[in-house]
Amino acid sequence: MDTNSYLDMELLRFSTAGSVDDGKSTLIGRLLYDSKSIFQDQYEAIEESSKRKGDETVNLALLTDGLRAEREQGITIDVAYRYFATPKRKFIIADTPGHIQYTRNMVTGSSTSNLSIILVDARHGVVEQTCRHTFISSLLGIPHVVFCVNKMDLVDYSEEKFEKIKADLEAFSSKLDVQDIHFVPMSALNGDNVVNKSDNMDWYQGSTLMYLLENIHIGSDYNHIDCRFPIQYVVRPKSEKYPDYRGYAGRIAGGVFKPGDEVAVLPSGFTSKIKTIDVMGGSLEEAFAPMSVTMTLEDDIDVSRGDMIVRENNQPNVQQDIDIMICWLNDKKMVSRGKYAIKHTSNDVRCIVKEVKYKININNLHRIEDDKEVTMNDIARISIRTTKPLLYDKYTRNRGTGSLILIDESTNETVGAGMII
Amino acid sequence: MQSYSLTHLQELESEAIYVLREVASQFENPALLFSGGKDSIIVAHMARKAFWPGKIPFPLVHVDTGHNFPETIEFRDNYIKEIGANLIVGSVQQSIDEGKVVEEKGFNASRNALQTVTLLDTIEGHKFDCAMGGARRDEEKARAKERFFSHRDDFGQWDPKNQRPELWNIFNGQKNIGEHFRVFPISNWTEMDVWQYILHEKINIPSIYLAHERDVFVRDSVIMSTTSFIEQRDTEPTIRKKVRFRTIGDATCTGAVESDADSIEKIIEEVAAARTTERGTRSDDKRSEAAMEDRKKAGYF
Numbered sequence: 001m002d003t004n005s006y007l008d009m010e011l012l013r014f015s016t017a018g019s020v021d022d023g024k025s026t027l028i029g030r031l032l033y034d035s036k037s038i039f040q041d042q043y044e045a046i047e048e049s050s051k052r053k054g055d056e057t058v059n060l061a062l063l064t065d066g067l068r069a070e071r072e073q074g075i076t077i078d079v080a081y082r083y084f085a086t087p088k089r090k091f092i093i094a095d096t097p098g099h100i101q102y103t104r105n106m107v108t109g110s111s112t113s114n115l116s117i118i119l120v121d122a123r124h125g126v127v128e129q130t131c132r133h134t135f136i137s138s139l140l141g142i143p144h145v146v147f148c149v150n151k152m153d154l155v156d157y158s159e160e161k162f163e164k165i166k167a168d169l170e171a172f173s174s175k176l177d178v179q180d181i182h183f184v185p186m187s188a189l190n191g192d193n194v195v196n197k198s199d200n201m202d203w204y205q206g207s208t209l210m211y212l213l214e215n216i217h218i219g220s221d222y223n224h225i226d227c228r229f230p231i232q233y234v235v236r237p238k239s240e241k242y243p244d245y246r247g248y249a250g251r252i253a254g255g256v257f258k259p260g261d262e263v264a265v266l267p268s269g270f271t272s273k274i275k276t277i278d279v280m281g282g283s284l285e286e287a288f289a290p291m292s293v294t295m296t297l298e299d300d301i302d303v304s305r306g307d308m309i310v311r312e313n314n315q316p317n318v319q320q321d322i323d324i325m326i327c328w329l330n331d332k333k334m335v336s337r338g339k340y341a342i343k344h345t346s347n348d349v350r351c352i353v354k355e356v357k358y359k360i361n362i363n364n365l366h367r368i369e370d371d372k373e374v375t376m377n378d379i380a381r382i383s384i385r386t387t388k389p390l391l392y393d394k395y396t397r398n399r400g401t402g403s404l405i406l407i408d409e410s411t412n413e414t415v416g417a418g419m420i421i
Numbered sequence: 422m423q424s425y426s427l428t429h430l431q432e433l434e435s436e437a438i439y440v441l442r443e444v445a446s447q448f449e450n451p452a453l454l455f456s457g458g459k460d461s462i463i464v465a466h467m468a469r470k471a472f473w474p475g476k477i478p479f480p481l482v483h484v485d486t487g488h489n490f491p492e493t494i495e496f497r498d499n500y501i502k503e504i505g506a507n508l509i510v511g512s513v514q515q516s517i518d519e520g521k522v523v524e525e526k527g528f529n530a531s532r533n534a535l536q537t538v539t540l541l542d543t544i545e546g547h548k549f550d551c552a553m554g555g556a557r558r559d560e561e562k563a564r565a566k567e568r569f570f571s572h573r574d575d576f577g578q579w580d581p582k583n584q585r586p587e588l589w590n591i592f593n594g595q596k597n598i599g600e601h602f603r604v605f606p607i608s609n610w611t612e613m614d615v616w617q618y619i620l621h622e623k624i625n626i627p628s629i630y631l632a633h634e635r636d637v638f639v640r641d642s643v644i645m646s647t648t649s650f651i652e653q654r655d656t657e658p659t660i661r662k663k664v665r666f667r668t669i670g671d672a673t674c675t676g677a678v679e680s681d682a683d684s685i686e687k688i689i690e691e692v693a694a695a696r697t698t699e700r701g702t703r704s705d706d707k708r709s710e711a712a713m714e715d716r717k718k719a720g721y722f
Contacts, residue, residue: 007430007621089429108586219425233445278474279470280469290432291431292436292471412595
């Protein structure tokens with residue numbers, strides 16, 4: 001291996017959604033195994049466990065079932081993260097389980113994903129769960145969705161079956177906001193079209209799953225148009241060498257910044273120019289999302305955590321009355337007219353829930369307007385009023401400045417995931 | 422249009438720096454656990470980058486088992502001096518002397534489990550409300566589900582079933598008095614990422630990561646370094662081998678691998694070809710299938 005080839009590698013985060021028995025664990029096992037990401041001692045350990053449980057073949061699902069509680073009950077409790085790499089890309093898999101806590105886990109796992117893999121059993125076609133997975137992928141703004149029509153071996157590798165499922169999925173997805181959709185017929189168990197092209201489906205001219213994972217264009221997944229720099233931390237060394245240095249540290253949430261850019265600092269609205277964009281040991285000519293940098297400004301103005309540096313001629317919304325789609329994550333139901341703490345970019349505010357407009361039946365996308373009780377795993381559109389204005393963009397425009405979490409102030413638990421409309 | 426994209430290392434670094442800055446902002450009295458191992462070294466390196474040209478705004482804490490490789494301690498002291506950081510040492514020997522823990526006896530005696538008590542004592546003694554560390558999710562099954570911000574109750578315990586959901590890059594560090602957080606800035610890194618980053622950033626590491634001649638013996642098919650901390654059986658003769666360490670922990674439970682990799686480039690080639698996981702050389706993980714899960718629940722790192 002050329003030790004410098006890593007300098008061209010990109011990072012792709014994807015989530016896998018599936019229900020019981022649709023072969024999700026087998027697919028992940030197959031990806032890891034065929035890309036040689038499983039180590040001998042890991043393989044031996046699951047081989048041993050499989051034998052002990054009386055399984056005839058090595059159960060690749062054991063690779064992804066981490067905690068003892070899960071192994072005993074044979075279920076997956078939470079989002080588990082897996083890693084593998086090919087010479088082109090490093091991959092982070094957010095593996096979300098398919099049982100009761102499903103929505104909460106999938107929302108969590110999907111929130112940072114570039115791509116979502118949705119498994120469809122070729123024998124059963126599009127079922128309720130498939131619609132649910134697709135809807136959540138669209139709600140969370142995942143830029144790329146790959147439908148893996150699995151278990152093709154059990155339908156005689158029928159092109160007709162595949163085309164029917166594809167047509168159904170296209171029809172359903174057209175109702176949603178999904179930007180980039182792909183379909184792959186496969187058998188995860190036998191390895192058809194996962195990493196290696198299948199000899200059993202000559203009629204399929206498309207890519208294997210691995211080819212898509214390695215080549216889908218992800219360079220535009222971040223917003224590089226609207227400049228947004230939420231301030232995380234103010235760097236003031238007060239040292240002999242840097243007595244008056246005042247730098248604003250953060251991770252760029254959108255756009256491209258350059259020294260000399262005319263910027264406004266919100267919420268105060270003061271304007272200045274970017275003097276330098278610093279990283280340890282030097283300064284940059286430009287910086288873009290999602291880089292972590294430190295900026296200095298030409299003018300000495302008061303800037304602190306929670307403020308945002310933006311371009312003067314392209315500013316975010318500044319509002320206190322906001323509508324959001326919320327996914328409820330907690331056992332305790334949402335309190336109507338309840339007060340919650342909010343974390344949004346680097347800001348902490350409080351809010352009151354003014355109104356539940358409707359809930360969504362995530363299996364058929366129907367609005368539920370007669371039941372306004374928001375409980376665990378519910379997705380609802382609500383109106384909130386915050387104690388001070390939020391500096392935000394719509395979630396569909398920017399996942400960084402358009403997302404927020406709700407925190408129960410008595411338990412400090414994260415109870416809601418909000419996407420600003 | 423010009424394409425704006427980062428390499429995987431740049432993106433991982435940006436994420437880790439973001440986490441380090443969140444910690445400095447959200448907590449009053451955080452600390453960075455620093456073992457002198459490669460993972461904690463790269464976290465310290467990124468902490469320097471995160472706050473540059475300022476200094477790292479929190480102390481580095483070393484939980485010292487007293488059974489370290491001398492090379493690690495030498496490296497630690499030089500490194501701290503070089504970056505001008507504040508070092509706090511929590512001593513397992515002191516916990517033993519104070520009667521808080523009892524030392525294991527016998528051939529497989531290790532102070533690994535005792536570290537947990539010293540770690541929690543150090544956290545409590547200095548009133549740290551957040552302890553950062555270099556643990557990675559790819560290391561071990563129980564760690565695959567760990568959060569970036571991991572909540573611990575007032576006994577320092579981890580409850581895997583009661584972790585806060587973590588969405589986007591929004592980290593919730595709110596807590597009650599007495600509770601604290603463990604934070605893992607390099608959660609998403611793999612062993613390979615760490616080595617590539619060390620190569621790319623030209624970061625110094627303790628010499629024992631590189632292949633060298635050493636007096637060793639073999640126990641349960643793991644190559645152990647000969648040291649005054651371990652009692653060898655008659656059937657475990659000392660032999661001389663060219664070895665290196667893939668992880669650096671307590672000398673009593675960290676095994677070596679036979680290797681000719683005497684440069685970072687060669688280590689990367691070796692890691693790429695490796696057929697066993699990094700912690701395969703750690704006898705502390707082999708005590709039972711759920712060894713890590715149990716130790717984490719008790720407050721281990």
